[in-house]
Amino acid sequence: MSISKSVKGAFASAISIAAFSFALAPQGAKADIALGLSSVEFEFGGQSLSIRRAADGESKLPSTYAQSDRTCPEHCIEPGTAAAGVKTLTELEVFAFMQQNVSLGTGLLIDARLPTEYAAGTIPGAISVPGPTLVGNNPYREDLLLALGAKGAIGQMDFSGAFDLLIFDDGPWSPTARQAVQLLLDAGYPAQKILYYRGGHQMWHVLGLTVSK
């Protein structure tokens, strides 16, 4: 009787210690995106995508985004707004854009970085429209604008059916997205159809959000 009791006690204590240590270990940590929001689900191109926070206890910034010494003529800190009339979004607003505009097929997530950087990993659902392709003397700019949903010829384009664009780049120290916004405005794209995610890839990584490859 007493032996079985002690065995039982030892067993119980072992289990409780195990449970205790498991609770302390980082593996079990819960990482919601916001209070009451464990993941963001949305649809793009007939695919359902999901965004979560990294919760494996080992997630670290990739070396590109851990670097904090950046030279300024290239990596200056960007202003809060990309251009007059273009709204700057925070992460939670980006999620709302994904769930509403992108899921409905009226909005596009635009990665303004170069294709090589896009290929190395991007925000889920984003498509690559490198900023330099929107320059005024690129002969294909008109075709790009048509592909973005504009109608008519250059100079008198009708943008009423065009996509809402959420433009982002490498981070708040990268001018690419702001320049892309400026080039789109120069091309006649209406400001109220353009949104700017200033945090970009840097903040996306800092927050441990899902990156698609």
Added chain:
Amino acid sequence: MIRGIAIFAFFTLSTILVIVLQPGPRENFASTPSNLELFETSRNQVQVFNEPVAEPILTVPDDLAADLKAARDAQTRVEPNPEPRLQATLDTSAAVREALQDSDFYAPTAGNASQKSTSAATFAAILAEREAQAPPTPTPAAPVRQQAVLQPAPQSARSAALSATPDATPYLAPELRDMSWQTLNTLNSIGHVSKAPGQEGSLLNSIVRRSMGHVDGTQPTQAILQATFTAPRIAATPAVQVAPQRTARAAAPARNGAAASTYTVSSGDTLALIAIKLYGSALATDRLLADNPPLRRNPNELRIGQVLKYSMP
């Protein structure tokens, strides 16, 4: 019950003890210090003990003190006033913003080149630098298709366009062209504007249209269209076939009497960077390639010390 608690406590305590009181690294008895080391340490100790602690502070020589003071003064003098620097930064960023607002990138026309150069140069430089770090995956069929389109063009027309109005019809950097095509492809594949291949508004149509405008502004003839549509099959054969024609055509601008010069490739150069250095725009990469037939055949054959020919418009 009590026994259970006792056992639980025992397990917890032992776990904590094992974790907390882990034996540290032991002293390494295997390596005995050599005589020299022993001598050194002993001498150092003797020195430390002999040294009076307070003495050095009291007996700083006057000249040394003067030197120290001069150095400290120099330091404070060198340290800049943060106010003007911040103001300068704000000024330059404002200038960049202004330049951004009224410029289209990659178009340094002669008149207002100085004003536009800031934004265009930064974007182009970043582009060139990133290209240098990681060259984009080339679309194998695309360049060959372009060549096939250009072949039937009259050589005189093209060389005339080259020398006459270089700024009005800037040459599209191959990287930018490839990027544009890729982007168009992805955008069209979303399904918002699905166009049959070759139809007005499709990628193929626009490529044909632009290429024609690029050569002499005429509408595409049936023969040229045929060449375009058969191009993907040509892609399987090596580029050697097209090479002789290209060299012949590339020699044209030199014959035209443009001022020809040479440039020696230094370390860290890329084609786009050289184009920026010589012509002020990465878009001039095409012109650089046209003047240097070996590079035209294989743009990766850029070597340090290589002498490139180039002609100023």
